[in-house]
Amino acid sequence: MSAPAPADAALSLRAVGKNYGRIRALDGLDLVVPRGSVFGLVGPNGAGKTTTFSIVCGWLRANRGEVDVLGEGAFDPARHRGRVTALPQDSALGRDMTVVEQLTHLGRLQGLGARETREEVERILALVDLTDRARDRVRTLSHGMLRRVGIGQAFLGDPELVLLDEPTNGLDPRQAHTIREFIAAQRGTRTIVVSSHNLHEIETVCDHVALIDRGRVVMAGPVSAVTGRDDEVRITLAEGPVPLTETRAALAGDTAEWDEADRVLTLRFQEKPGRAAEDVTGAALRALLAGGARVSSVARGQSLERTYLELPALPPEQKP
Amino acid sequence: MFGPTPIRDIGLVAGFELREMLRSRKALAILALYLLVAAFISYAFMDFLETAQASLRNPAALLGGDVRGPAAGRRGLVVAPSPPDKPSQGILTARGSPFNRVIFSRITDPASRDFLERQPPIMLFFAYTSFALIPLLIMITAAETLAQEHQSRGIRFVAMRTGRAEYALGKGLGQAGLLGAVTFLAGLLSLGIAAWKLSDFEWSAGLRSLVVFWPRLTVFGLPFLGMAMLCSMNTGSAMVARVAGLGGLAGLFVTHQLFQKYQESSLGPVLRVLDFLAPYSHQDNFWLPSWQDCGPEMLLLAGLAFGYVGVGLLFYRRRDL
Structure with missing residues (x-):
């Protein structure tokens, strides 16, 4: 029997493996994300970042290993809904509903009441600077706006763990800066895991980082330790x-x-x-x-x- | 498999599904398609009625000779003096008329015969064609509902907020609501055409008949919807789901035909079991007069619908999204 996840871990993966046919996407990946940290996941294309996210979020099933989310086992919407949220990569919201309808639907589904959802949606729209497009259909939004709606839905309610896959991809510099500031400001209030190719962004925003290659973690720890800032x-x-x-x-x-x-x-x-x-x-x-x-x-x-x-x-x- | 508040979630998903279909005009397209077919068959039926009425007055018309009445006018043939403005459905319903004998010849049970004779013929015609059309319509339109979200990965936004079972059932409920609404409106349209074209049409009788057949048609569609959901849950693209759904529909139809043909053979018992799972084998009972007679069949078909969805969920809960 393997050792339990550390008590202060928001997320823990032990020897997790995932195959796509003959391709080994994750090969015994071990990862511990401390609670309250802003954690960066870095790696080349095909390293296994998105697969790791997908397994944590319950979209994909691991072939081997153990996943522990918030100390309560693998992701289960019955236990984790509203507490764990994510910005998926390359996922599209329904195009024919308005922004406010989509966010309201997601807020209600994660267990918020009608009034609470209304207030949350207003807060989120202001956060991602889309208040003026609230009543527009999703199909009319630009790529960057869609990304902002995606980021917004991940912060509906009060999630304890948020996973963001390439959050600033497609945003203009000013929007990207705003989102980075927002993410960094969450440190200590909730755990955020950010996957990105943008190493400068990870260094700016995150306090912990893991470098992944070929489905394994090759280096992990506080950013200051990984980059040698401590010594x-x-x-x-x-x-x-x-x-x-x-x-x-x-x-x-x-x-x-x-x-x-x-x-x-x-x-x-x-x-x-x-x-x-x-x-x-x-x-x-x-x-x-x-x-x-x-x-x-x-x-x-x-x-x-x-x-x-x-x-x-x-x-x-x-x-x- | 279920979240803490499954009923609430199913309701939320169903409501959103309906609103989304209306907003995307998908529901309107389905409605238009069904109404178009309903209008077409209703017109065809009226044409048949006119010709039948003319032939009663001029039997030679049946043999391609002299034709009188409104149908003759359209054909530019000899027109009888003072033809009635509109055809009458009485020629079909009047007991002892040749059409009544032809139409109801296969029905031997007196109660059933009496029940069907009391229904406006247009509603019988509408129900008969709907039994054939509804499965096809469902497979074309509903099979893609979840598969499309797998394709776009939009499912990932909701899969973190509710269970897969709640989501699939909510989607199915939304589709069932659309099926009920479309069936009802198509029935109303058929009645409207009948009221416009027939001399002796009675709205009250038509509406009573619609209330009798509308729930039956809707429930008959549920197992097909269940099969469409099964296909949709376990495919990754709308096109594949639709093809799988139509393939499944063909499979059910062929099974029923094989059973009809080989029920006395050594394969009979096996085919009987398979046929029991096919909604087509329960179709005849939907013409029975009382709810006591067809109610159990309706419950059985609703159970069959849940059975198909349940089988789909067995795989869906474990598949990658």
């Missing part, structure tokens, strides 16, 4: 002197690696009481500047994109 500072230097010996001496035990090609000095350290990242960075910068180095930039860790691209398991042709 790594990268200092880029312009042409000029590089006082490595003096800098290493100033770090008192922490390591400093010099990459001549990129002219990046990477400091690796363990934060301790009385010695935070800022203290390490300050000591290194003082030594560098005293030695005549010309500092171009300082960054904690590396971008999620670089982390992703440096994963050895990913063949170059599959990287986004």
